[in-house]
Amino acid sequence: LDYTARPGSTVSGHELANQISQELRLGQEVEPSQATSAQVYKASAAVVRRQMVEAWQRGQSQMVQGHTRAVGYLSAEYLLGKQLPNALLNTGLEAPFQQAMQELGFEPDDIFAAEREPGLGNGGLGRLAACYIDSLSSEGVPAFGYGIRYQYGIFEQAFDQEGRQRELADTWLEEGEPWGFENFGRARRVSFGGSVVAEGDRRTWQPDWAVKAVPVDYMVPGYASGRVNTLRLWEAKAYQEFDLATFNQSDYIGAVVPKVKAETISKVLYPEDSTPQGKELRLEQQYFFVAASLADAIATFYPGEREPDLTTLPSKICFQLNDTHPVIGIPELMRLLMDEHGYGWDEAWSITTRVFNYTCHTLLPEALEEWPAQLIAHLLPRHWEIIQEIDRRFVADLQARQVSDEQIDRMRIVTKADQPKVRMAYLATVGGSYVNGVAELHSQLLKDVTLKDFSALFPEKFTNVTNGVTPRRFVRLANPRLSALISEGLGSDAWLSDLEQLKGLEALADDPSFVDKFIEVKRANKADFVAFAQRKYGFEIDPDTMFDSMIKRLHEYKRQSLKILAVIAQYAAVKSGQVDPRSLVPRTVIFGAKAAPGYAMAKETIQLINNVARVVNNDPQVAGALSVRFPWNYNIELAEHLIPATELDEQISQAGKEASGTGNMKFALNGSLTVGTLDGANVEIRSRVGADNFFLFGMQVEDVDRLYSEGYDPRAYYEADPRLKAAIDMVASGSFSEGERSTYRNLVEDWLSKDYFMTLADFSAYMDIQSEIDEAYRDQRGWARKAIINVANSGFFSSDRAVKDYLERIWHTGPQE
């Protein structure tokens, strides 16, 4: 294999074994035969990293010297998952590593198990960023991922005796971490607070405190592309170990306070993923990483230049804003251009609006970030001035276009109120070139609802890029059996970098021997999951049941409560003698979900699921027919084990609420069938795999709108469907709380009086589709056929395709020339 095609791939297994041995002896002072898995992991990481260095540096200098516009992906989150298996696959070192481990007498899986996954994200948005940097490297595009190196990532979830969620610190750095390279030479100063002073016609910011942003660099190797990009995650450090003035006043402890304050900035990831926490520290985090990243990009492309010609910046790089979290970058770039480099407003604005683009990931109005002006003014006084000026000019522009006062007030970046707020989505829309949603339906709703006024006036700004996932991690690494079968069926593994090739499997859906092999793959994956769940959670799962999974953050709009109510209804029907358990298709219903620590309703739902599991799993009357499992601490590792083993995937959000979903894509690519509403990317999955191979149910966006406007009364649905009534009554009467009727009071009250996301209205349709699913499942070969057709038609959902869409429609760039 060509070295440039796959960095590292010329290394033999024996050579790799020698390098790892050497690293163990010299780097860790341990004899290979005595080394622990953790030591071998660390040594392997160091060796693999070294294999990538040359390609990394080559790519870096080609980027700076070349003429291909680079991409700067700005994201507060990267939910990476384990690095070692991915680095081995992408660099072509998988087989040599296997050999090396054999030679050294270690099991690769034990070595992989020693890695703590970097959980530097909450869910979909963070995982999307991780998929996109993988695809950017795989497509050969010069790119940076910029973000924050949180010392504590997403909390580790535990369940207490009562089934309630407990949050534990994610101590992923406790024993060090071999991938990140602290690049002290590229550290930057990031300032806060203070005031703005006028010097002649120039206004300058005189901040009153600052922190040092130290980049920790991670290599991002492309799959078989020879390109290794950089993920640069910033860590906050204090400039002074001790405040000497305070120290000299003999307040020894007080003297470290500023240091602690500075280092708090990159301490912990905020675990809320849909109700923004308007906390000062969060704004500090946002500005911290964005300011460091913009300065870093300029320093990268204009090295050593004291007065760089920044009018060329848009030809060097463009920045993608992953939701509104990095939007403070817009006024920051204006400030850099005007205050530090002397450009006038118009020139600065022209540069700024050409380098930024914004991706929106939500439809929930309460999830749109709005910062109190007062907070911005206090923390970033110069940015506040610039934001006001952007707003002033924008309003003037609207007035010149004869926009009504009423509409102007709706569109203001800074709201008109006693306590004005800055609407970050509006600032992003005005301050950049393109705005995109993350699935067709979502982008349409953005134009029709959320950003309607903007799309009416600036239609050319709006576009769609449907999300995608990396087939390397989520098919090849997570599901080696299916990958081997696909390669056998297609005659090569070229599908891994050209996922539309999966289409070639469609013909094999009617080949009985291929169908048999597909069934065997799923069976073996289920057996693996059973063993994993036994080992890790102590669960006893019957592999001869349908694996029915719902894994995603816990949120009311996603409607985990619809799923659990359906389980309860089924259970109630057996208990009341209406249903013979032997007539059911045996199921194992599996949940994985973290709730934001302050989200009471979500936490109550977790408790309910755990207690339904406790009751159902211990009831001999349903044994063999129904069980419920809730493995705690859902993360990338669990996803990689569960998705390949799943047969039925639940995507049951209220229509018009899930921007895209990406789990749905991972499941379809791994041969699960989806039960879902017409929401997010479900719409596109269904239209690609065909209506016969997708279990659609429930209200559509128009039905939801109509029902809201007619006045929604959930109690009517409770009275109308005896199955629903039985299920809710069971919860209310204490069946899942040892007779205590108050445990789920909030949930029950909400269902019967509010039910904002219309779980009750969709319940009957959901129960009915589940009966159809049972019927379909009884025909195992028919089911497998549908699953194969799902795989064959899901190639579109590769993050490579998504990145190519961004390249063509938004970034206007491509592979390094």
Ligand code: 26Q
């Ligand atoms: C904002 C301010 C303060 C604190 C936290 C936040 C915050 C953090 C994370 C707000 C939102 C998020 C995450 C959102 C998210 O994951 N959205 C999901 O993005 C996916 C990728 O596009 C979509 O597939 C999902 O539909 C969408 O819910």
